[in-house]
Structures are given as structure tokens and as C-alpha cells.
Amino acid sequence: MIFEIIAAFWFGLGVIISIASIVGMYRLPDVYSRIHAAGKITTVGVVCFIIGAGFLNPQWIPKLLVLATFIVLVNPVSGHAIAKAAISTGVPMQEGAVRNDYAEVIREKNPQ
Amino acid sequence: MVFITFASAILAMFWVVLTGSFTIYNYILGLIIGYPIALISFDEERHHVSIARVPAILGNAIYYILYLYWRIFTSGIQMALRVLSPDMGLNTGIIAVDTEDDTDDVRIAGLSAHSISAMPGDLVVDFSEDNQVMYVHSLDVAASLNYLYKDQDHRLVYFHRIFNNDADDRKAKAKNDI
Numbered sequence: 001m002i003f004e005i006i007a008a009f010w011f012g013l014g015v016i017i018s019i020a021s022i023v024g025m026y027r028l029p030d031v032y033s034r035i036h037a038a039g040k041i042t043t044v045g046v047v048c049f050i051i052g053a054g055f056l057n058p059q060w061i062p063k064l065l066v067l068a069t070f071i072v073l074v075n076p077v078s079g080h081a082i083a084k085a086a087i088s089t090g091v092p093m094q095e096g097a098v099r100n101d102y103a104e105v106i107r108e109k110n111p112q
Numbered sequence: 113m114v115f116i117t118f119a120s121a122i123l124a125m126f127w128v129v130l131t132g133s134f135t136i137y138n139y140i141l142g143l144i145i146g147y148p149i150a151l152i153s154f155d156e157e158r159h160h161v162s163i164a165r166v167p168a169i170l171g172n173a174i175y176y177i178l179y180l181y182w183r184i185f186t187s188g189i190q191m192a193l194r195v196l197s198p199d200m201g202l203n204t205g206i207i208a209v210d211t212e213d214d215t216d217d218v219r220i221a222g223l224s225a226h227s228i229s230a231m232p233g234d235l236v237v238d239f240s241e242d243n244q245v246m247y248v249h250s251l252d253v254a255a256s257l258n259y260l261y262k263d264q265d266h267r268l269v270y271f272h273r274i275f276n277n278d279a280d281d282r283k284a285k286a287k288n289d290i
Contacts, residue, residue, distance in 0.1 A: 028202075029202065062132075076184075077229075080235065083238075093205075097205050098203055101206050
């Protein structure tokens with residue numbers, strides 16, 4: 001019983017954090033900022049669900065640990081892959097960007 | 113040989129956990145499956161590891177992974193608070209960060225990029241041609257500039273320990289190259 005309550009707490013936390021991720025996807029201005037919200041916040045959200053599942057059924061804990069490890073290690077890589085694809089195809093940053101050290105690389109690649 | 117055996121032992125451990133049957137026969141089956149994977153994944157001659165250094169390497173690797181977990185967890189919470197706050201404090205831009213690594217080891221460049229992407233509000237978008245400069249997209253440029261270079265120095269110490277690159281070895285190597 002007590003474990004179920006603790007599990008419900010972690011599931012609730014996971015839901016709140018995942019909703020924050022969706023809010024971020026809407027509020028942030030451009031592709032690169034949205035990847036921050038999509039990648040980082042959902043990692044924590046999923047890990048909260050995994051912790052909750054561990055409380056619900058302790059037999060799953062070894063498997064869940066491996067699962068959490070893979071998710072935590074792989075999520076930043078997937079974020080990087082999307083960002084790299086975006087910048088290679090020339091998706092611009094938002095208007096108000098204060099600094100762009102990548103502009104010279106683009107100039108070298110496409111000399112006008 | 114040592115490194116490949118060690119790597120296949122770890123892969124076999126993952127096999128045992130994921131299949132969920134904790135018997136010695138299952139572990140041996142994992143070894144049989146893991147050994148060829150380790151064989152094609154690691155270049156033994158280039159990345160030679162002596163047995164005496166394995167505990168130090170393991171210790172540093174475990175410390176680094178725990179540090180990375182903590183970093184990813186706190187950065188997720190911080191990002192969630194940022195997108196829920198009324199003023200998100202956006203000051204975006206792309207910063208060029210030197211890896212400051214003198215060994216030309218692509219694993220160090222890759223792990224540095226992974227580690228930076230785990231920070232709140234930083235994301236590596238691309239590398240320069242020679243893998244020496246990382247282009248980091250930041251949500252708050254002024255704040256990121258304060259810690260990006262400092263953290264990179266701190267990380268490099270651990271990466272060199274994990275990948276068996278002593279400072280003295282590197283100096284000797286640089287001399288030979290000249």
C-alpha cells in the first residue's frame with residue numbers, strides 16, 4: 001500500500017515534468033531552443049516514471065536500472081543529432097539571437 | 113586482449129540483467145554473444161590498457177557517470193522551471209568552444225560534447241572539421257560563458273585519466289611528433 005502511494009507520487013511528478021516539456025515546446029522561439037525543452041526535460045520525466053515503476057514492482061529494478069542508464073546516456077545524443085541536421089540544412093536562429101559564432105563556418109562553406 | 117575480455121564481461125552482465133535469468137549458463141551465453149561485439153567495437157592496438165590501471169580507470173569512469181546523472185537530473189529540473197517562469201530569460205546564441213585537448217582523441221571530443229549537452233541550457237550543434245572546436249547553442253549566452261571553459265578544463269582531467277593518457281605520456285608524444 002505504502003509503496004503504491006510512493007509510486008503514484010513519482011508518476012505524478014513524471015506527468016508534471018512531461019507537461020512542462022510540452023509547454024516549453026510551445027513557448028520557446030526556435031528549433032534549437034525547442035530541442036533543449038524536448039531533450040532535457042523529458043529525460044527527467046521518463047526517469048521519474050521508471051523510479052515509480054521500481055516502487056510498484058521491485059522485481060523489475062535491475063531491468064529498470066539498465067533502461068534508465070540507456071535513456072540518460074542516449075537522450076543528449078538524439079538532441080545533438082536533430083540540432084546538427086537543423087544547422088546543416090541552414091535553419092536560422094530566432095531574430096533576437098545575441099551571438100552566432102557559427103556564421104563564419106557557413107560563410108566558409110558557401111562563399112558568395 | 114584484457115580490454116576486450118573486460119568489455120565482453122560487462123556486455124554479458126547487461127545480457128543477464130535484460131534477459132532476467134540469473135544463472136551462470138546464461139552469463140556464459142552472454143559472453144559468447146558479447147565477445148564478437150567487443151571484438152569489432154574496440155581497436156586493441158590503438159587503445160592499449162594495462163591491467164594495473166583498470167581500477168583507476170573504473171573508479172574515474174564511475175565517478176564521471178554519477179556526476180553526469182546528477183548533472184542531467186538537475187538540468188532537467190532547471191529547464192522545466194525556466195519554461196514555466198513568465199520571463200524565460202532567453203538570450204540565445206551559438207558560442208565556439210575549444211576542446212583544449214592535445215591528443216586528437218575523438219572519444220574525448222565526443223564525451224565533451226555529450227557532457228555539455230547534459231548541462232541546463234547548452235547544446236552542442238556541430239563540430240569544426242578537425243574536431244577541435246565545438247559550436248554550442250546556449251539559451252543564456254552570458255551565463256554559459258562563465259562556466260563553459262572552466263568546466264571543460266575540469267572534464268579533461270577525468271577524460272585523460274579514463275582513457276589512460278598521462279600528462280607525461282602526452283608530453284613525450286608531443287616531443288616525438290616534433
